[in-house]
Amino acid sequence: MKEILVIGGTGAQGLPVVKSLSSSKRFAVRVLTRDVNSVRAQEIAQLPNVTLIQGTQDNQKDLHRAFRGVYGAWVNTDGFTLGEKNELFYGCRAYEIARHEGVQHYVYASTDYALKDASWNEDYHWGHNDAKGRVADFILAQGQTGAMKSSVLTTGPYMDMLLDGHFVPQEQPDGSFVWANPAKSGKLPLINLEDLGPYSLWLFDNISESAGMDLRVATDEVTFEEIAATFTRVTGKKGVHQYIPIEDWLNAAEPYPNAPANFVAGPNAHRDEASMTWRENFGPWWRYWGEGICQKRDLELLDRIHPTRVKSLEEWMVKYKYEGKQKNVLKGVEDLKKAARLMMDQGKSSDSN
Ligand SMILES: NC(=O)c1ccc[n+]([C@@H]2O[C@H](COP(=O)([O-])OP(=O)(O)OC[C@H]3O[C@@H](n4cnc5c(N)ncnc54)[C@H](OP(=O)(O)O)[C@@H]3O)[C@@H](O)[C@H]2O)c1
Ligand SMILES: *[C@@H]1O[C@H](CO)[C@@H](O)[C@H](O)[C@H]1NC(C)=O
Numbered sequence: 283m284k285e286i287l288v289i290g291g292t293g294a295q296g297l298p299v300v301k302s303l304s305s306s307k308r309f310a311v312r313v314l315t316r317d318v319n320s321v322r323a324q325e326i327a328q329l330p331n332v333t334l335i336q337g338t339q340d341n342q343k344d345l346h347r348a349f350r351g352v353y354g355a356w357v358n359t360d361g362f363t364l365g366e367k368n369e370l371f372y373g374c375r376a377y378e379i380a381r382h383e384g385v386q387h388y389v390y391a392s393t394d395y396a397l398k399d400a401s402w403n404e405d406y407h408w409g410h411n412d413a414k415g416r417v418a419d420f421i422l423a424q425g426q427t428g429a430m431k432s433s434v435l436t437t438g439p440y441m442d443m444l445l446d447g448h449f450v451p452q453e454q455p456d457g458s459f460v461w462a463n464p465a466k467s468g469k470l471p472l473i474n475l476e477d478l479g480p481y482s483l484w485l486f487d488n489i490s491e492s493a494g495m496d497l498r499v500a501t502d503e504v505t506f507e508e509i510a511a512t513f514t515r516v517t518g519k520k521g522v523h524q525y526i527p528i529e530d531w532l533n534a535a536e537p538y539p540n541a542p543a544n545f546v547a548g549p550n551a552h553r554d555e556a557s558m559t560w561r562e563n564f565g566p567w568w569r570y571w572g573e574g575i576c577q578k579r580d581l582e583l584l585d586r587i588h589p590t591r592v593k594s595l596e597e598w599m600v601k602y603k604y605e606g607k608q609k610n611v612l613k614g615v616e617d618l619k620k621a622a623r624l625m626m627d628q629g630k631s632s633d634s635n
């Protein structure tokens with residue numbers, strides 16, 4: 283059995299990848315996590331041929347230990363907690379260390395390189411994103427002639443974000459659901475997270491085709507008007523997209539005044555001149571996705587690679603019984619909520635003492 287190191291395997295994106303690799307029976311999986319005792323880590327540790335290794339993405343000794351002895355690697359660094367500068371450094375270092383350790387196939391989980399797609403217009407540059415585009419270019423630039431092959435898996439916004447974060451609609455007193463946001467008429471390449479499992483498995487299984495490839499995936503390419511209309515069609519409840527200017531959206535959604543972009547990482551996370559505020563981060567994010575600047579996906583290629591993929595937003599809403607309600611998807615946000623609850627409980631118990 284070939285072993286694959288998965289970085290980010292307890293996260294929204296990594297979980298389905300770990301599950302697919304494990305259930306294929308062709309691969310064993312080693313998952314790097316900061317906490318082997320977390321609920322999500324313990325859940326995947328129950329799967330056949332999945333083991334955990336404790337360590338962090340931003341420690342080179344941990345990376346050496348993690349890559350040592352594995353056949354392949356699937357790497358999703360968390361730009362949200364690392365910040366742009368660290369994600370760029372450790373993104374490149376992880377690739378270099380994997381080569382040193384003799385890894386044979388490296389799959390890098392990237393996102394659209396927004397600033398480059400926007401012809402270097404800084405209005406489309408945000409901190410939890412562009413490091414991945416740079417690292418993907420760096421990796422593919424090393425070529426495929428050496429001992430290690432590499433592939434890139436590029437995802438846009440998760441379709442599952444309709445359940446968590448900025449794509450959850452607000453239920454109104456009259457029973458309708460409103461997406462009030464600054465998206466214009468751009469089609470967003472939303473990806474069903476569960477399908478990242480089969481795509482990743484295909485990349486590892488078919489190395490002669492996948493070496494050097496940037497597999498750009500999406501389930502469906504839809505505008506927010508279409509999201510609201512599909513919701514109405516599927517649920518019978520009224521869905522509405524209401525355009526609001528970016529400044530108004532930022533004012534309403536900012537977690538707290540002057541919040542940093544990586545606020546989920548807590549007050550002691552690394553921050554410096556290169557760090558963005560939450561507002562600096564999410565203005566460009568909305569502009570890029572909401573104006574449809576990203577490159578279109580090759581849906582025919584995706585049908586060939588993964589014939590049973592979910593093929594439309596409508597199919598996804600039916601399959602997952604979507605009702606416009608919030609549900610935890612992102613581990614970072616889930617951890618933050620847990621920490622907040624713990625602090626409140628501690629506050630209560632010290633009040634009563
Ligand atoms: N949300 C979207 O629509 C979307 C779309 C495309 C790309 N992305 C990108 O995906 C990345 C986040 O992944 P996700 O969506 O799976 O988020 P997530 O559910 O919040 O998971 C974060 C993952 O990163 C790990 N992690 C965080 N900091 C770490 C550190 N210092 N060392 C080791 N592991 C660390 C966590 O592992 P442990 O807690 O177990 O250590 C967890 O597995 C971000 O870079 C984001 O930009 C997001
Ligand atoms: C994989 O898991 C199965 C079932 O748990 C076990 O029997 C087998 O020994 C494992 N293989 C490896 C290589 O760990």
Ligand SMILES: *[C@@H]1O[C@H](CO)[C@@H](O)[C@H](O)[C@H]1NC(C)=O
Nearest residue numbers: 484486487488489491586587
């Ligand atoms: C990819 O690899 C799998 C497993 O080895 C194989 O069944 C499949 O035919 C391959 N697909 C392509 C398109 O080469």
